[in-house]
Each structure stands twice: as C-alpha cells, then as structure tokens.
Amino acid sequence: MDQITLDGLRNSPVQAFQHLIEGRHVHASDGGQMNIISPIDGTVLTTTAKGTVADMEAAIRSSRAAFEDRRWSGQPPAARKKVMMKWAELIEANALELAVLGVRDNGTEIGMAIKAEPGSAAATIRYYAEALDKIYGEIAPTSSDVLGLIHREPIGVVGAIIPWNFPMMIGAWKLAPALAMGNCVVLKPSETASLSLMRMCELALEAGLPPGVLNAVTGEGAVVGAALGQSMDVDVLVFTGSGATGRRLMEYAARSNMKRVYLELGGKSPNIIFADAPNLTEAAKVTAAGIFRNSGQVCVAGSRLLVEASIHDDFVAEVVKATQAMRVGDPLRLDTDIGAVNSQAQLDQNLSFVETAQSEGGQIVTGGTRILEETGGYYMDPTIVTDVKKAATLSQQEVFGPVLAVTPFTTDDEAVDLANSTVYGLAGAVWTSNLSRAHNMVRRVRTGVMHVNTYGGADGTVPLGGVRQSGNGSDKSLHALEKYIDLKTAWIKL
Numbered sequence: 001m002d003q004i005t006l007d008g009l010r011n012s013p014v015q016a017f018q019h020l021i022e023g024r025h026v027h028a029s030d031g032g033q034m035n036i037i038s039p040i041d042g043t044v045l046t047t048t049a050k051g052t053v054a055d056m057e058a059a060i061r062s063s064r065a066a067f068e069d070r071r072w073s074g075q076p077p078a079a080r081k082k083v084m085m086k087w088a089e090l091i092e093a094n095a096l097e098l099a100v101l102g103v104r105d106n107g108t109e110i111g112m113a114i115k116a117e118p119g120s121a122a123a124t125i126r127y128y129a130e131a132l133d134k135i136y137g138e139i140a141p142t143s144s145d146v147l148g149l150i151h152r153e154p155i156g157v158v159g160a161i162i163p164w165n166f167p168m169m170i171g172a173w174k175l176a177p178a179l180a181m182g183n184c185v186v187l188k189p190s191e192t193a194s195l196s197l198m199r200m201c202e203l204a205l206e207a208g209l210p211p212g213v214l215n216a217v218t219g220e221g222a223v224v225g226a227a228l229g230q231s232m233d234v235d236v237l238v239f240t241g242s243g244a245t246g247r248r249l250m251e252y253a254a255r256s257n258m259k260r261v262y263l264e265l266g267g268k269s270p271n272i273i274f275a276d277a278p279n280l281t282e283a284a285k286v287t288a289a290g291i292f293r294n295s296g297q298v299c300v301a302g303s304r305l306l307v308e309a310s311i312h313d314d315f316v317a318e319v320v321k322a323t324q325a326m327r328v329g330d331p332l333r334l335d336t337d338i339g340a341v342n343s344q345a346q347l348d349q350n351l352s353f354v355e356t357a358q359s360e361g362g363q364i365v366t367g368g369t370r371i372l373e374e375t376g377g378y379y380m381d382p383t384i385v386t387d388v389k390k391a392a393t394l395s396q397q398e399v400f401g402p403v404l405a406v407t408p409f410t411t412d413d414e415a416v417d418l419a420n421s422t423v424y425g426l427a428g429a430v431w432t433s434n435l436s437r438a439h440n441m442v443r444r445v446r447t448g449v450m451h452v453n454t455y456g457g458a459d460g461t462v463p464l465g466g467v468r469q470s471g472n473g474s475d476k477s478l479h480a481l482e483k484y485i486d487l488k489t490a491w492i493k494l
C-alpha cells in the first residue's frame, strides 16, 4: 500500500452524504442532517442526511416498484451477473479510498480495514455473482401422470440493517446474496459508520444496477430503522447488531406483516486453551489478536479465555506479553495493530465494564484505561482481567470492546460447561494436539463457528451464523442464499 496516497487521503475533505433513493441523491424530507464524528480525533468529518419516516417510506416504495416491474429479477442471469461483477471491480479499483473513508468514520486499523472491508466486500459480491446462474429449480419424484416443479423465486423487498464495526463487509454479506437472487433492497447503515457503505452503494449504481433496486437511507435506528422494521411492504429483514435491537425487530415483524427476520447478534465467544496445545507462544499471539484487533469490536471476538489450570499463569503471561507488543493508536498508520474505539459512548461503556469486573473480584493484569486522550480520539488500552468467575458480568455480557476475561478450568467437562454457560453461541476455539479432544470440543461447544488451533479468519465459503441468542440464519456461503429465496411448487397434471 502506498503510504503517500494514504497520507493524502487522511485529510481530504469528505462530501456530505444524502440518501440514495431511485438512483438519486436525496436530502432528508425535513432537511435534517447528522454530524459524523471521526473517532480518530473526535472532530466532525462530514454530515449525512438524518432520515425521517417519510424518507424510509419513499425508499421502500421505490424498492417495491422496482421489484414489481421486474427491472432486476426479469433480466437474464448473465446480465445481472455482469452488473455485480462490475460492482466488485469498481470496489477493488477504489479500495484504498473506500478503506480510508471507512477508517476515518469508524476507527478500524487500516491494515485490517483494507482486507476486511473493500477486499472482503468485493470478494463476497463476486462469489454471489458467480453463483447466481448456477442455482437451478428441481423436478420432484412424483408419479408419472404429474409434473412437480420446485421453483426458486426472489422474495421481494429485503430490509438490511447494518452495524458499525465492518459496514462494507457485513453490508456485502446481506446485499450480495439478496441482489443475486433478484430481490430489491432497502439498506439502513449504522449512524456511526455509514460513509464507506453509502459510497459502495453509489458504485453499485455506477456498475449498472437499475435505480430503485438498491435504496439506502441514513439516520437513527429508532426512526428510520424502526420504520423499515414496521413496514407492511418489506418481506424480509436481515440484521447484524445487538441483541436488544434484534429483539425489537422480531417485535416489529410480529406487529406488522410477520416479515421474516434473520438476526446476526453478539457473542461471548470462548477461546479454550489446553496444556497440550501445539504451540503455546503462537496460541498466545493469536489469542491477543483474536480479541483486540479492531478494539474488540468484532462479533466473533474471543472475549473469554478459558485456560487449563496447569498452564494458566504461564499462558496468561504470554498473552500479556503479546498484548503489550500491540501498537494502539492512529488507525491510519500502517504499523497500528489496534485503532480507535468507534465512539465516546462505546468507550464509556467499555470502561464501565472494567469497573464492574473489578468490583466482582476480577484482577486487571494489563490495560484498563483510556489512553491517547490528548488526540481527542477514543482509544483504550487493551485490557486483560483474570479471576473472572463463571457468573460474573464479564463472563456473561458482551463488551464489544478490547477486554478479555480469563477463567481457568481443570477438565474437559468443566471447559465445556464454562464455554456453554452464556446465552450466546456465535464462535469459539479449542487449542489442543489431541485429535479426539478437538473433535469432541467442536461437537460439544454450542456455537455457530468453532476454530481449532487458530482463531478467526474463516473465508466466504463457510457460513457464519449464531445459535441461541447469537441469532439465526447464516451469512456467507451458498447457505446464505436460502434467506433470499422462496420455494414455489408447480403441480401439473399431465
């Protein structure tokens, strides 16, 4: 990556963003705007439209009309594929600009953002573009006087509500399969990280996506997000974010048109280290990265470290060493390992979790405080808390920040019991050289994803989804397409 270009983009003025409705930039109906604060230094970066209920309704009307006149689903698959491939190409061509814009908006360190945001978004869009002309209907094995056909049809209007930690990556996980299957989408990005995703939507139009097929409305979740959730004209809601909002979306669906709701929620993912792990030094480094990259604002972050008691002290010392070697600071520096916390509110919440952990008997072995306050930005020293009990707040509640809870165990059964002792079930890991133990732990720990002798890094070929209160349905892989397809039977008497 070219450092000069990066530095050039660092201070470049950022346009004011409006909604994208029917292929046009549209101001909020009442002219409202929101200031977008950069977590790098706490200054105002730009503004976005502060959407109203009327704005959201206009976007939904536009997507509905686009779906009904089949301007997208009616095109030959090869034509839709061409548009989506072009979209991926444009994202790659603008990768640095998109990544820097996103980092200035949400604080993720650039080294991670460049791969995880434009890189991953382009790969996801290409994956579903390539898949879209390989999805066939079926012929049922009926008796010979009947023809039973199973059609796969787009569902209609998809509402997609996206969080702030990886807006482009998570945005693409929803938009790409939904559009690939011929649906139309209304997108609601997060109020604290919408810029790169809005820019990505502009590129979709440039690639040839017909106006109205993808509309995007910025604004507050409680206003425009709620209007999307409560709409009688949205068929599916796909969401990544907090459990509290997920609960509301289910309520909105029940109170309106019983739209389908697919939720990707938080986690409290266990990272389980056995004394027979193949390489404890490597495990310690990956453990630190697995919780602290992007300031812990990763849904699958390994936020609970469960360590076999016989190696507890030595292993914790290794993780502390690896953590203290990570550089926290300006996310636009290429040598930064941990960038900024997304907002003042998130930083305050992280610090209050640390206070509670101490009051419940946890011992802070490194970190625990805000740092670099003189920059005006929101930075937190990565924090490790030991002696965290099974029932402690830090074991049970998601921080979504750079805070690692450490708990020892002595037997495999105890490790499983601790791992399964929260309401969540998103991700986890087991580190061991024992093949049977590895497979048994994968089976017994109730999560959507289990890593063995690593943490994180799964690519687009495998599903990501939570079980229990971490959500339902999956993003990524061909399985994600199921959320965006209706099966229709044609029963034909011959």
Ligand code: NAD
Pocket: 161, 162, 163, 164, 165, 170, 188, 189, 190, 191, 219, 220, 221, 222, 223, 224, 225, 226, 229, 240, 241, 242, 243, 244, 245, 246, 248, 264, 265, 266, 267, 298, 299, 300, 398, 400, 426, 466, 470, 471
């Ligand atoms: P959040 O729930 O506060 O916000 C997510 C989105 O929902 C935002 O766009 C927001 O505007 C919108 N929203 C808020 N209130 C709403 C309402 N009443 N009606 C409709 N929409 C509303 O979550 P967040 O703080 O942006 O993200 C952090 C959370 O997301 C964490 O809990 C994290 O674990 C989770 N997350 C999960 C995954 C996953 O794949 N499972 C990935 C990333 C983040």
